[in-house]
Amino acid sequence: MKNRLFVSLNLPESVTDKIIALRDSISADEKIKWEPKEKLHLTIKFIGDVDSELVSKISDELMFVEDYNSINCSFIKFGFFYRDNNPTILWAGLETDISLFGLIDVINVRLQKFSIVVDKNKFKPHVTLLRIKNDLGIDFVNNFKNFTFTPIDFSTNSISLYKSELHKDGSKYFEIKNYKLKKLEK
Numbered sequence: 001m002k003n004r005l006f007v008s009l010n011l012p013e014s015v016t017d018k019i020i021a022l023r024d025s026i027s028a029d030e031k032i033k034w035e036p037k038e039k040l041h042l043t044i045k046f047i048g049d050v051d052s053e054l055v056s057k058i059s060d061e062l063m064f065v066e067d068y069n070s071i072n073c074s075f076i077k078f079g080f081f082y083r084d085n086n087p088t089i090l091w092a093g094l095e096t097d098i099s100l101f102g103l104i105d106v107i108n109v110r111l112q113k114f115s116i117v118v119d120k121n122k123f124k125p126h127v128t129l130l131r132i133k134n135d136l137g138i139d140f141v142n143n144f145k146n147f148t149f150t151p152i153d154f155s156t157n158s159i160s161l162y163k164s165e166l167h168k169d170g171s172k173y174f175e176i177k178n179y180k181l182k183k184l185e186k
Contacts (some may be wrong), residue, residue, distance in 0.1 A: 003055050003163050005047035005176075007062065009071065009100070010158040011127070016040045018152050019075060019092050023129055026067055026078075026143050032130065039173060040127050042073075042094065044159070045107050047116050052054045059161055061110055065103065069182045070157035072097045078144040079126070087141055091126035095151075100125070116119060157181040 016037055023034070031118045050058065081089040101123060108118040161176045 001050045002049040002098050003052055004049050004165070005055070005058065006162055006164060008041040008047040008160050008162055009044050009073075009156055010041060010160055010178075011156060012154055015075070015154045018143050019127070019129070022149055023078075023092075026147050027140060031072060032136070034130055035128055039108065039171075040129070041160075041162075042125055042127055043101065043181075044104050044123070045111070046119070047111065050114065050116070055163075058111065058114060058116075061114075062107070062161055062177070062179060064106070064110065064157075065159050065171075066181065068099065068103055068181050070155045071100050071103075072124070072153070072155050074128075074154070075152040078147055080130075080141060080145070086135070087132050090130040090132065090144060091128055093147045094125040094127070095098065097126050152158055157183055 017042065020034075020037060047058065075092050076095055079091055079093050081091065082089040104123055112118065139160045157180055159179045159181065161179075163176055164171045165173045165174070
């Protein structure tokens with residue numbers, strides 16, 4: 001049996017609340033099926049489908065992340081990913097400590113022993129807010145692209161390994177293991 005896995009930098013609840021409030025201030029359309037609050041996260045490594053017997057080995061291999069310090073982040077803007085010139089994903093973009101990029105590199109190297117492919121794309125820190133299936137109109141897109149706000153600064157000290165199960169009404173996430181990063185002394 002296969003398990004679809006990913007590694008996530010977890011967001012403090014207060015931050016997800018602020019992002020949702022900003023999102024709702026731009027578009028309060030009740031017909032839009034937003035990603036639920038519990039699914040808002042920053043994927044730092046999509047692992048993909050792996051055999052069940054590898055899940056605990058991968059979970060153990062990732063224990064090293066607990067040697068890392070908490071990571072400072074800042075939400076700075078909204079944006080879109082496009083396919084065939086049509087917006088398909090609305091995201092909230094982040095700036096992060098450079099240490100996150102180093103951590104991702106180490107995760108990639110360490111997971112290669114399980115035949116997990118290293119992602120060749122440049123990492124773009126973002127949180128998916130909406131998967132767009134229908135044309136929402138140019139005003140919707142422009143309202144998010146042109147919206148400015150004071151950056152939301154925060155620190156996170158939690159990374160998780162998740163399993164994603166695909167269902168007809170969308171994916172469901174199940175936390176396999178939570179790793180605590182070291183809190184920086186002030």
